Amino acid sequence: MFRALKLSYNACRISTMIGKNRMVKGNDGSKGRRSKSNFSVGQSIKTGTLLGYVGYMSWSAVDVAEKLKEKGLEEAAEKLKAQNVTGDKLDMITEQRLKEYGLEKGGDRVKVLKFIRQMTTQHNKKIFNDPVHGHIEVHPLCVKIIDTPQFQRLRDLKQIGACYFVYPGASHNRFEHCIGVSHLAGKLTRQLQQEQPELDITNKDILCVEIAGLCHDLGHGPFSHLFDEKFIKAVKPELKWKHEEGSVMMFNYLIKKNDLEKEFKKYGLEERDMDFIVEQIAGPKNGTNGEWPYNGREKAKGYLYEVVANKRNGIDVDKWDYFARDCHGLGIPNPFDHNRFMKFARVIKFDDSLQICSRDKEAETLYSMFQIRVALHRRACQHRVSNSVQAMIVDALIAANETKLVPKKDGSLIKISDCITCPEAYTKLSDSIFHVILMSTDKKLAEARSILQRILQRKLYRCVGETSPKQTTDKTNVKELRKKIMTFILQKSDGKLKETDLYIDIVCLDYGAETENPIKHVNFYNKNNIDEAISINRDKVSLMLPNVFAEHIIRVYYKKTDNNISEKASSLFKKWCDSHDYQSQTRIPDDT
Structure with missing residues (x-):
């Protein structure tokens, strides 16, 4: 069973007023209607106290000074009052600004900043x-x-x-x-x-x-x-x-x-x-x-x-x-x-x-x-099967893109790809487009529907082989590599394969910085000097850490369901791998 939605958003934002026109039973057994209460369940979990977040913003300079005096900060009260610091300016007060106001004692500055932060976070979360x-x-x-x-x-x-x-x-x-x-x-x-x-x-x-x-x-x-x-x-x-x-x-x-x-x-x-x-x-x-x-x-x-x-x-x-x-x-x-x-x-x-x-x-x-x-x-x-489904969804969206499907405010429709410049239409564009296409009876969407129905029937694009280059392929060479593989397979297939029958997926797996070590751009500090940033060489961390931080996986998918042709595509891809000294993994039969 699929896991239920994990974020109980509506349940947790309890704000329903209690006691509104509810029948109640008194201690004497009598029944009556409870009057509407001013207390809400939501208030029981609010983190604000007497003053809401907006309340302090209405304070005058005199109010701010009085609050500081209540905390025993008489000198700070006078300094801020002299600078006409009102409630709406409190959040902009920094330690440097307090110095400029003439508050010399570091301890007092810390106390003032603590007070300000407490007051400015007293809102109803x-x-x-x-x-x-x-x-x-x-x-x-x-x-x-x-x-x-x-x-x-x-x-x-x-x-x-x-x-x-x-x-x-x-x-x-x-x-x-x-x-x-x-x-x-x-x-x-x-x-x-x-x-x-x-x-x-x-x-x-x-x-x-x-x-x-x-x-x-x-x-x-x-x-x-x-x-x-x-x-x-x-x-x-x-x-x-x-x-x-x-x-x-x-x-x-x-x-x-x-x-x-x-x-x-x-x-x-x-x-x-x-x-x-x-x-x-x-x-x-x-x-x-x-x-x-x-x-x-x-x-x-x-x-x-x-x-x-x-x-x-x-x-x-x-x-x-x-x-x-x-x-x-x-x-x-x-x-x-x-x-x-x-x-x-x-x-x-x-x-x-x-x-x-x-x-x-x-x-x-x-x-x-x-x-x-x-x-x-x-x-x-x-994952190879996930990428197979992904390729099918992309093909379905491309096939559906010439048909206007997404409504604007005025009721007119626009293409899926045009939504990226139309926020009102983009508001309505989500994963639900999958089912919008499936439920449509428009003949123009027949191809897109057919692809999505195959996903639901688990008749996915078959991964007929994969390999990993010995050296990481540069991004600029990915297109050229894909073109070379496609050309080789089509030329050797004796006309049995067309470009539209194949999908060549080149996946890059890295640490987030392409071929670079991401830790190269991280700075550290030592407990003996917490204010000095230092770099740490990989070898000083551990000798067991990787030397290579990226690799590519090349996968060939056959889009149709003919077993004989898929085997042909698989053998041709293996030949290409052998001719380029790549280790290939056959995926026939591929039980996706």
């Missing part, structure tokens, strides 16, 4: 029960985002696409993954805030990072990476479109469509903060002439851009969640403990930038993290 991270707190602004059609769409996007046709437990989706990433993003930044107050990480910084983590996958299409990496590349080869672009489009549309601008302002987020969120979702930029490429945060806070999507070394909360969540769903052990890594995370200056570093003793643990990535791709994401 909701508690979600997540199967991977347990009970997690979600900021009310994040809840507003979650409660939109654009975000709810992620419930119908499988996290690892076609793997669900191989692993019955791989039913988890982008919805729960994004909530998990948001949770880990907030957890990591709070850890840094608490351990290194000199970094001046504000609660507003944390909220922005949480929102970026929550919305980073809004732009994924049907069956996740299959959509942008296979389908869009096939039907719009002139575009270099990636799901990150779709995420930015959907984020902006989500805010406008659901009138959330006022909600963002309510929590103190301004245009600069919106830029910061979008920049994290869009991914890293390369500065020109050494200039800082971002508008959202200054270079001194550049390490915040490494939390959700770290392109420098690939260590980020997005991976941590999908490692844990994919392993949970697939039934594969996950040896990497992201909570331990957070405990040792520290921001240190290296060269001319601040970077998130780890303890030197954690180096081997990080290698195991990247090994999990390889294991997940080898055993699930790039």
Whole structure:
């Protein structure tokens, strides 16, 4: 039996008012109707106290001073009052700013910052029960985002696409993954805030990072990476479109469509903060002439851009969640403990930038993290049967793309591939397109329907052989290699095979940095000098670590069901492997 949806979202967001017009039985046995109560079950699990998150923002400078005096911080009260610091400015107070205000005692500055952080986090968070991270707190602004059609769409996007046709437990989706990433993003930044107050990480910084983590996958299409990496590349080869672009489009549309601008302002987020969120979702930029490429945060806070999507070394909360969540769903052990890594995370200056570093003793643990990535791709994401199903779904989508299927607001229809520039249509595009095509009676969709019906009947494309080159093939040579194999097989087949009968899949398995060692870009620190970033050579970690960090697998699939022709394709591929000194593995018969 397939595992039920793991994130009990509606059940955990208990906010139903109790006592409304309910029949009750008194102590004397009499019955009556209970009056509507002002207490809700949801309030019993809120983390806010007397003042909501917005309450402190209405304080005057006198109110702020009075609150500080109640904490025994008379000098700080006078200093902040003299600077006319009101409640809506509290979250912008940093240690450096307190120095500028004339608060000389370091101990007092720490107490003031602690007070500010306590007050500015006293908002009514909701508690979600997540199967991977347990009970997690979600900021009310994040809840507003979650409660939109654009975000709810992620419930119908499988996290690892076609793997669900191989692993019955791989039913988890982008919805729960994004909530998990948001949770880990907030957890990591709070850890840094608490351990290194000199970094001046504000609660507003944390909220922005949480929102970026929550919305980073809004732009994924049907069956996740299959959509942008296979389908869009096939039907719009002139575009270099990636799901990150779709995420930015959907984020902006989500805010406008659901009138959330006022909600963002309510929590103190301004245009600069919106830029910061979008920049994290869009991914890293390369500065020109050494200039800082971002508008959202200054270079001194550049390490915040490494939390959700770290392109420098690939260590980020997005991976941590999908490692844990994919392993949970697939039934594969996950040896990497992201909570331990957070405990040792520290921001240190290296060269001319601040970077998130780890303890030197954690180096081997990080290698195991990247090994999990390889294991997940080898055993699930790039499983030969999973890739067979994936190829069939892509072919079905290509066949269906000339037919307009997805409705816009005005009721008109557009093609699947055109949805990437139309957010209102993209909101309606999800894995459900699979069944939309299946249920259609349109004759134009006959070919697409036939392919999808074969998937349900388990008449999949057959893998007739696979091999691994002795040396990793460069990305630029992959197309040429595929062309050479196809040409050889077709020329030797005596006309029995056509190009449309075959699918040649070249899979790259790596540690996340193509052929490079990803740890090469990670810096560490020693407990004897926690403020100095150091590099650690692979040989100093262990002599048992790999020398090669990427490999390719070449697979040939036969699309039709003729056993004799599939055997012919298999033998021809074996001949090609022999002529190029490749070790081949025959897959005939291939019981997919």
